[in-house]
Amino acid sequence: MMRIKNTVWALLVAVFLLAGFAAPAQADLKIDVTRGQVNPMPIAVPDFSGTAGADNELGRNMVDVISSDLNRSGLFRTLDPQSFIQDAKSAQKSPNFGEWRAINAQALVTGILSKTTDGRTRVEFRLWDVAAEEQMIGMAYMTTPANWRRIAHIISDAIYKRITGEEGYFDSRLVYVSETGATTARVKRLAIMDQDGQNHRFLTNGKDIVLTPRFSPTMQQITYMAYYNKKPRVYIYDIDTGRQKVLGDFPGMTFAPRFSPDGNKVIMSLSKNGNSDIYTMDLHSHAVAQVTHDNSINTSPSYAPDGKHIAFESDRSGSQQIYVMDADGSDVHRITFGDGKYAGPVWSPRGDLIAFTRIYQGQFYIGVLHPDGSGERLITQAYHVEGPTWAPNGRVLSYFKEVSTGFNKTGRSAQLYTIDLTGFNETKVPTPLDASDPAWSPLNK
Amino acid sequence: MRRSSIILSTVFHATMVVIATLGLPFLAKRAFIIPPPIVIDYIEVSKVTETNKVAPQPQPAPPRPEEKPPAAAKNTANNAVVPVPKEMLKPEDKKEIKKAAKAEPAIDPNAPPDKTRKIKKTEAEKKEPPKDFSSVLKNLIDPKDKLSSKADKPDAKAPPPALGQNAPLGAKMTMSEEDALRTQLEKCWNVPFGAKDVENMAVDIFMVINPDRTLREARVVDQTRYNADNFYRAAADSALRAVRSPLCSPFNLPPDKYDTWNRITVTFNPKDMF
Numbered sequence: 001m002m003r004i005k006n007t008v009w010a011l012l013v014a015v016f017l018l019a020g021f022a023a024p025a026q027a028d029l030k031i032d033v034t035r036g037q038v039n040p041m042p043i044a045v046p047d048f049s050g051t052a053g054a055d056n057e058l059g060r061n062m063v064d065v066i067s068s069d070l071n072r073s074g075l076f077r078t079l080d081p082q083s084f085i086q087d088a089k090s091a092q093k094s095p096n097f098g099e100w101r102a103i104n105a106q107a108l109v110t111g112i113l114s115k116t117t118d119g120r121t122r123v124e125f126r127l128w129d130v131a132a133e134e135q136m137i138g139m140a141y142m143t144t145p146a147n148w149r150r151i152a153h154i155i156s157d158a159i160y161k162r163i164t165g166e167e168g169y170f171d172s173r174l175v176y177v178s179e180t181g182a183t184t185a186r187v188k189r190l191a192i193m194d195q196d197g198q199n200h201r202f203l204t205n206g207k208d209i210v211l212t213p214r215f216s217p218t219m220q221q222i223t224y225m226a227y228y229n230k231k232p233r234v235y236i237y238d239i240d241t242g243r244q245k246v247l248g249d250f251p252g253m254t255f256a257p258r259f260s261p262d263g264n265k266v267i268m269s270l271s272k273n274g275n276s277d278i279y280t281m282d283l284h285s286h287a288v289a290q291v292t293h294d295n296s297i298n299t300s301p302s303y304a305p306d307g308k309h310i311a312f313e314s315d316r317s318g319s320q321q322i323y324v325m326d327a328d329g330s331d332v333h334r335i336t337f338g339d340g341k342y343a344g345p346v347w348s349p350r351g352d353l354i355a356f357t358r359i360y361q362g363q364f365y366i367g368v369l370h371p372d373g374s375g376e377r378l379i380t381q382a383y384h385v386e387g388p389t390w391a392p393n394g395r396v397l398s399y400f401k402e403v404s405t406g407f408n409k410t411g412r413s414a415q416l417y418t419i420d421l422t423g424f425n426e427t428k429v430p431t432p433l434d435a436s437d438p439a440w441s442p443l444n445k
Numbered sequence: 446m447r448r449s450s451i452i453l454s455t456v457f458h459a460t461m462v463v464i465a466t467l468g469l470p471f472l473a474k475r476a477f478i479i480p481p482p483i484v485i486d487y488i489e490v491s492k493v494t495e496t497n498k499v500a501p502q503p504q505p506a507p508p509r510p511e512e513k514p515p516a517a518a519k520n521t522a523n524n525a526v527v528p529v530p531k532e533m534l535k536p537e538d539k540k541e542i543k544k545a546a547k548a549e550p551a552i553d554p555n556a557p558p559d560k561t562r563k564i565k566k567t568e569a570e571k572k573e574p575p576k577d578f579s580s581v582l583k584n585l586i587d588p589k590d591k592l593s594s595k596a597d598k599p600d601a602k603a604p605p606p607a608l609g610q611n612a613p614l615g616a617k618m619t620m621s622e623e624d625a626l627r628t629q630l631e632k633c634w635n636v637p638f639g640a641k642d643v644e645n646m647a648v649d650i651f652m653v654i655n656p657d658r659t660l661r662e663a664r665v666v667d668q669t670r671y672n673a674d675n676f677y678r679a680a681a682d683s684a685l686r687a688v689r690s691p692l693c694s695p696f697n698l699p700p701d702k703y704d705t706w707n708r709i710t711v712t713f714n715p716k717d718m719f
Contacts, residue, residue: 028708034717036634131689165679377584423583
């Protein structure tokens, strides 16, 4: 009996020992991958087709807009339809993933258009992960056929969001200052267009100089500076009604306006007696509050997206630099220390970066840095480049670049551009005339 | 005697079962979470951008007119023009404009150059698409950082390390063998660069690999976060695409060490790229 017990114990010990030795054999191998590629993702967007001929035409147009959106973002590369093995119609029913893998597509977008009983158009699209052979998203939109361009942007946004994890920005607009005429007598008009330059229209007639338009984050309103009684004044313009009104009745000049993130206040500079300070004005109660109390120039305020901090520029240290303070004006600290001048800080809607203009060795740069002043990067440069504005997702910047023109280089031509915050993929935004001071809208609702 | 035989037999069988379960990888199957089927959302989209008005409007907002594609300047007269207050000055008032420009953030483009630093930037550098880590985030005036990070970059063209033909079965992977797999996966991973906090985003992918070095299954270890966090899901999807990429099949692994690499957890973290 004793012998049996001993044997059992010995076996049990052996089991544990063996288990101990066996464990390392089945432990997972661990590998750290800390680098990768930064190529745009190859994506296939075959034509959306419909039941009627008109739908097919609409489907092709939508695919053009979606492809153009995705390519312009710099994060995607749409594949040439000539290379497609599977045709669009059969891909809509059931994608043959092997055939899409064969042309190196990592994602596939399919779509079908149909008419609803009440005459509207139904656009259904699906985004497929080719490697995993599964659907990533599927959506159907119902709208009037005239709205096809907007639906295409919304689909682009959905694709962008699912693949990058960030909100898209394609269904948004840009307001800017359209310029024409000689350098000494420029006619400046407010104009608005889709972010890709389509659906362009003018908002003001050009009789008055308008500058620095800024979009409200919550409403279809723009605040901007115009001239009134020989003084620059801050105005609010309602896009839906076309009405504009001067903001407040201040003794000096008001300029550099910008909305607060909740859209309830406008923050701006007020200049009097050769000194400028930052003020806020509540749009409902019209209560005015002074934020900075300083004897130097304080201007270009921009709220953080949480509304708790404000970035602004000031020459209080002797040179033009960017500062950050609490929303009540306390805890002012300088965040830029580089050579040259820093101007026009704009806090990203994502909150992680502040864009700015830097003048350094006679050249203008657009740069970004973290709100604590770290990680400054200059991402584009020109003789004159200024006025950065963030796309609603905080991923892309728009700004204007001015170049000399004419025989004597006395003329000026300004155009709008967009750039990825990584500093790559600078793209011109088409405008009918010269363009400056862009302001990106929030996503359309 | 018979009883002792039964006990011995039972213990011996139990031993075998325990060894088999712990020692052989595929008997201990892990729970695999099947993602829920994706439904199609139906969304009504209006032609006109709707606004949530805070202040009451005296008149209902007129619908946005049918917009025309950008036309030449001649057509602009047809476009909607808004009323402007009469009191507003005309653009001819140049003196006042100049005066105001002083107070504006705009800066003189002819400002004297600051010669304390040199800017090195060529057109080629400007237009070249990003290719490696060091250039993921462009910075026009800090070439030093670029040089140092390029020096750190492993040589992608280095020959694959020896596969350890004479190594005993189940021996550990050598560092160069691990590097071979790492280098291969780096080529297949398209980093979601530019995303917020992507440099701090680490995604663990658990892979089970067939003896022929092809992928049997791959899944994201942190399924909870995958389902809850869009950023994480996008980063994890990019990692999954890397391990499923045809370019990374079969994996660069030593065929005679299957026991070592049949289950791999790969951590994808682009921290070295920033």
